[in-house]
Amino acid sequence: MMTNQQIWQAALGELELVISRASFTTWFKNTYISSIENNKIVICVPNAFTKTWLEKKYNKAILKAVQNITQERIKEIIYKVENIKAIPKEIPQTAPETNQEPENIAVTETIRGVDKSGLNRRYTFQNFIVGKSNELANAACLAVAKQPGMVYNPLFIYGGVGLGKTHLLQAVGNEILIKHNRRKVLYVSAETFTNEYIQAVKRGYAKEFKDRYRSVDVLLIDDIQFISGKEGTQEEFFHTFNTLHQDNRQIVITSDRPPKAIESLSSRLLSRFEWGMIADIGTPDLETRIAILEAKCKEKKYQLNDELLQFIAKEVSNNIRELEGVLNRIIAYHQINKLEPRKEDVKNIIRSITSPQLKNNITPKQLLAAVAEYFDISINDLLSKSREKKITYPRQIVMYLLRKEINFSFPAIGQELGGRDHTTAIHAYTKISKELLEDEKLRQDIELLKQKLYKNQ
Ligand code: ADP
Ligand code: MG
Secondary structure, three states: OOOHHHHHHHHHHHHHHHOOHHHHHHHHOOOEEEEEEOOEEEEEEOOHHHHHHHHHHHHHHHHHHHHHHHOOOOOEEEEEEOOOOOOOOOOOOOOOOOOOOOOOOOOOOOOOOEOOOOOEOOOOOOOOOOOOOOHHHHHHHHHHHHOOOOOOOOEEEEEOOOOOHHHHHHHHHHHHHHHOOOOOEEEEEHHHHHHHHHHHHHOOOHHHHHHHHHOOOEEEEEOHHHHOOOHHHHHHHHHHHHHHHHOOOEEEEEEOOOHHHOOOOOHHHHHHHOOOEEEEEOOOOHHHHHHHHHHHHHHOOOOOOHHHHHHHHHHOOOOHHHHHHHHHHHHHHHHHHOOOOOHHHHHHHHHHHHOHHHHHOOOHHHHHHHHHHHOOOOHHHHHOOOOOHHHHHHHHHHHHHHHHHHOOOHHHHHHHOOOOOHHHHHHHHHHHHHHHHHOHHHHHHHHHHHHHHHOOO
C-alpha cells in the first residue's frame, strides 16, 4: 500500500500538470494528507485562506488527482486548517517562502527546498537531458551561469508547455549560487511579479517592491507572456530591467512564445527582450525522450521494463511534464496493485493524461455550441459549406479554439467541422492567431468565449 505521503506526492504530480506553477507553489505549499478513511481524505492546509481557495477553486482538480492515484477510492475531500506558523510580516509576497517549513510535515519535493530566492534545488543542469531540441538554450544558459551579466543579457528562452523552460531557468540560478555564492539571485514567475506589484501598490509598499527587485544580481523571470496587456506591470518591469541591465546584472527571461508574438507588449520592452540572445526549445526527438524517461526512472528509483519505456517515449511526444506524469501514475499503479501495469493499462494512463478533454474538461461539442450561441448562429451553420462571412468567421474561431484550448490536431479539427481538410484548419488557426495581434475586438470575443466556456468549472 502507498503511504499517505506517497499518495499526496503522486497527486501533486498530477496537479502540476493542470495548474500553473505560480498557483501550484502558492496553494500547495505546506499541505499534506493527515488521514484517509471511508473514502474520505483529510488534507491539512496552513491557513483558512488557503482552505477557502482549495475548496472553491481546486477541489474538483484535487479530487480528480487523488482519484486517479487511488483508482477512484476517494469520494470526498475535507480541508482542515492546521496552524503551522504565522505568516512573516514582510512585503506582501506570494513568492515561495519556505524557511518556515516544519520538519515533521510531508511536503513534496517539488515545493520543499524552495528558498527565499525562489529556487528549487531539484532543477539542475546535471539532471537536464540535452538533445537537439534544447541544446542551444542549454548552452546559452550554461554560459550565463558561468559568467552572469557578461555574455548574453538578457537571455530570452522560449518554447511550448512542459519542455523544460522553468527547469533551465532554475538551473541557471542554482548553478550561480554554487559558483558565485555571494550573488543575489531571484527567481519569480511573471504572474507572481504582477500580483506582488499590484499588492505592493495597493498597500503602499511600492518602494520596497522596487528595491527588492532592483537590488538583485540575477533576475530570473518565468513565463513573461503573462504580462501581456498589463500596462502598469510592464512599466514597472521596464524600469527594473533598465536598472539591472545598466549595472551588468544578469536577466534571464522565459516565455511560451518569441518576444514578437507576445500580444500587447510595449515596443520598448519588446526591443529590450531582443537585445541579447534569444534561444528556443523545441519538442524533443525520440532519443531524447527515451533518455529523459530513463533519467526520471533512475531519479525515482523505479525500474520500468524496456518495452514499456520505449512505448511511452513513442506515444508521449510533445510535453515532458506529461511524460513524467505518465511515469508517476505507472509507479502509483504498480504500488497499489503490486503488479506492473500491462500495455493496455499504460495505454489508458497515457490517454487519460494526454487526452485533450482531461486538460480543460471541455468537449468539442461544448465549444461549437458556445461559439454558435455567441455569434447567434446554429451548430449546423458551423458545419455547413456556407461561405458567408457571418458563418466563416465564427467557424475559423472554432478551429482556432479547438487547437488552442483543447490541443486538437489539425486533421481532427477538420473532422470535427464536418470533414474539412486539415489545411483549412491550419489556415484558420494561423489567420486568427495573426489577427489577434492587432484586432482588439477579436481579442475580446475570444476572451468572452473563454469565460463562457470555463465559467462552470
Ligand atoms: P516548462 O517550464 O517549459 O513548461 P518545465 O521546465 O516545468 O517546463 O518542465 C516540465 C517537467 O519536465 C519538469 O519536471 C522538468 O524537470 C522536466 N524536464 C523538461 N525538460 C527536461 C530535460 N531536458 N531533462 C530532464 N527533465 C526535463
Ligand atoms: Mg514553466
